[in-house]
Amino acid sequence: xxxxxGYGAITDKIIFVIDIGAxxxxxxxxxxxxxxxxxxxxxxxxxxxxxxxxxxxxxxxDLYDLLVDFIQMLYFKYAxxxxxxxxxxxxxxxLSTTLFRETLAKVxxxxxxxxxxxxxxxxxxxLATLAIDTGLVLDIGYTEAIAIPVCYGFPLIHAWQALPLGxxxxxxxxxxxxxxDNMGIQNIEESILEDIKVRCCFVTKRDRAxxxxxxxxxxxxxxNIKYPYGGSxxxxxxxxxxxxxxxxxxxxxxxxxxxxTMILDALSQVDxxxxxxxxxxIVLIGGTAxxxxxxxxxxxxxxxxxxxERYSKFKKIKRFLxxxxxxxxxxxxxxxxxxxxxxxxxxxxxxxKEQYFEExxxxxxxxxxxxxxxxxxxx
Ligand SMILES: Nc1ncnc2c1ncn2[C@@H]1O[C@H](COP(=O)(O)OP(=O)(O)OP(=O)(O)O)[C@@H](O)[C@H]1O
Ligand SMILES: [Mg+2]
Numbered sequence: 001x002x003x004x005x006g007y008g009a010i011t012d013k014i015i016f017v018i019d020i021g022a023x024x025x026x027x028x029x030x031x032x033x034x035x036x037x038x039x040x041x042x043x044x045x046x047x048x049x050x051x052x053x054x055x056x057x058x059x060x061x062d063l064y065d066l067l068v069d070f071i072q073m074l075y076f077k078y079a080x081x082x083x084x085x086x087x088x089x090x091x092x093x094x095l096s097t098t099l100f101r102e103t104l105a106k107v108x109x110x111x112x113x114x115x116x117x118x119x120x121x122x123x124x125x126x127l128a129t130l131a132i133d134t135g136l137v138l139d140i141g142y143t144e145a146i147a148i149p150v151c152y153g154f155p156l157i158h159a160w161q162a163l164p165l166g167x168x169x170x171x172x173x174x175x176x177x178x179x180x181d182n183m184g185i186q187n188i189e190e191s192i193l194e195d196i197k198v199r200c201c202f203v204t205k206r207d208r209a210x211x212x213x214x215x216x217x218x219x220x221x222x223x224n225i226k227y228p229y230g231g232s233x234x235x236x237x238x239x240x241x242x243x244x245x246x247x248x249x250x251x252x253x254x255x256x257x258x259x260x261t262m263i264l265d266a267l268s269q270v271d272x273x274x275x276x277x278x279x280x281x282i283v284l285i286g287g288t289a290x291x292x293x294x295x296x297x298x299x300x301x302x303x304x305x306x307x308x309e310r311y312s313k314f315k316k317i318k319r320f321l322x323x324x325x326x327x328x329x330x331x332x333x334x335x336x337x338x339x340x341x342x343x344x345x346x347x348x349x350x351x352x353k354e355q356y357f358e359e360x361x362x363x364x365x366x367x368x369x370x371x372x373x374x375x376x377x378x379x
Contacts (some may be wrong), residue, residue: 002304006116008309015341016079019091019122019334022055023167023288029343030089033107034086034327035334037078043070055143056197059101067107067242075112087346091337093139094155095146095162098377105362109353116350117362118340123148124155125336131226136266136278137180138259139333141286142167145259145267146247149278157365159269161262165249166289170197170306173248177241197245200225202360203293205242206250206300212240246291250301260301265309275314280321288332295322299312 006220015030020041027098028035042053046069055189057063073266087227088108092101101119108114123146125135133153137179147161178188178196204212211219222239231237249259257265262283267275284295305311327335340346363370 014081015087015089015346016075016081016083016339017091017341019090019331019337020054020337021141023369024330025070025074026091026331027078027337028334029079030338030346033335035331035338039078040317041070043073045069057299062276063100064107065101067104068111071107072114074166083108083114085113085115087116087118087245087350088114089337089341089346090117090119091125092119092334093120093146094123094148094365095160096156100367102362105351105356109356114353116346116352117356118346118350118360120337120340121155122151122285122333122336124150126325126332127284128336129327129332130240130283130323132281132323134274134277135281135283135323136263137283138283138289139286140166140249140259140284140288141330141366142288143286144181145262145286147262149266149270149274150304151270151274151278156270159266161260161379163253163257163259165192165259166286169248170245170288174201174241174245177245178235178237179237181241182235182261185233188229188235195236196227197291201242201245201291202225203246203249203291203297204299205293206304209244209247209250212243246294249288249294250297258301258306260298263298263302264305264314267314267317268311273317276318279317280319281323282320283323283332284334285325285329289329305342325333 017030023041025033025041026038028037041055042051043066044050045052045066049067052066054066057066062223071083075081083168090334105117107235108117122139126137127135127150133152136147136149143164143166145163145165149156156174171190174197175188179185184214208219222242225237225241225242227235227237229312252261267278269295270278299320299322306314306317325332325335330376356362365371
């Protein structure tokens with residue numbers, strides 16, 4: 001047995017489970033309750049020595065090269081197993097691009113010679129952590145918020161809703177607020193913005209936010225914070241900034257869309273009889289959902305929106321209930337993948353090396369050819 005087998009030498013039943021997010025990648029093994037590592041989705045690009053984000057690729061070839069370096073780091077620095085002839089589970093969003101999925105499959109099959117790949121949709125597998133098959137899943141991570149209802153184990157893709165509201169948008173807003181407050185400070189790095197966001201900011205109540213915006217004198221402000229920055233300097237983070245940073249998630253845009261309307265619009269796209277059940281089974285996943293106060297505020301916003309004329313047809317919906325998965329929100333989808341990996345589904349549904357080399361392409365739910373094949377197999 002080769003020495004580089006590491007942990008893999010002890011048991012040959014292990015499956016590598018990866019969730020490559022736009023900001024953070026979660027990696028670990030099937031059947032385990034948390035990822036072995038959560039690392040930034042970036043790698044030191046061997047050709048130039050630069051640190052590059054995987055999703056900042058310029059072309060297919062560029063993405064291939066980045067993924068080769070990144071996957072090598074995942075296997076040999078974090079997982080300590082050999083990829084050769086071992087299955088892999090990839091947890092990804094249903095809206096992830098075909099180019100990314102195809103290139104990742106090419107890297108894994110050609111470069112790392114894995115035996116099979118099973119791609120699982122993050123919204124569906126997150127429900128496995130709660131042992132339920134029906135729920136409305138809202139993933140709010142780095143690039144965007146995506147809501148997809150899942151009914152009896154089937155994601156209702158026609159009802160999906162997405163908005164560019166995630167950590168990226170929050171960081172941009174925080175940067176603007178901080179540069180307005182701190183004269184002379186211009187380019188605050190993203191890692192600092194993230195640190196300030198996680199340590200100092202929170203989601204406030206709607207009435208407080210409205211009072212702050214209208215400069216209501218009767219409001220007791222939340223304390224300011226001095227954040228050490230760039231060695232000798234400090235950043236002044238006012239109570240206003242701390243409370244208002246997350247407000248963009250709940251402000252309606254020009255099309256009257258925000259996080260709460262996404263959930264209600266997704267519900268309006270599904271069968272009338274399923275709406276009540278979905279409203280009582282809301283599952284929030286993604287790191288941004290971990291912001292303090294987010295869930296309470298979202299619940300309040302949902303009840304507020306329900307009173308609007310726009311949603312007057314939702315007569316049956318009386319309450320919104322949120323599940324609490326047995327994992328932190330940012331790795332709930334990964335945990336779902338690890339649970340699926342402990343079942344027979346990998347042998348039944350994974351795409352093997354032989355199947356891949358036959359057609360030289362990876363099956364995709366959005367491709368009619370694969371959908372018809374799946375439909376016939378399930379009959
Ligand atoms: N406790 C927390 N409070 C607030 N934000 C948090 C917390 N923990 C993580 N985050 C934020 O969550 C974001 C990452 O979330 P997540 O890991 O779900 O994104 P991702 O999967 O990489 O992105 P995407 O799903 O868009 O591809 C980070 O920007 C991080 O700042
Ligand atoms: Mg994610």
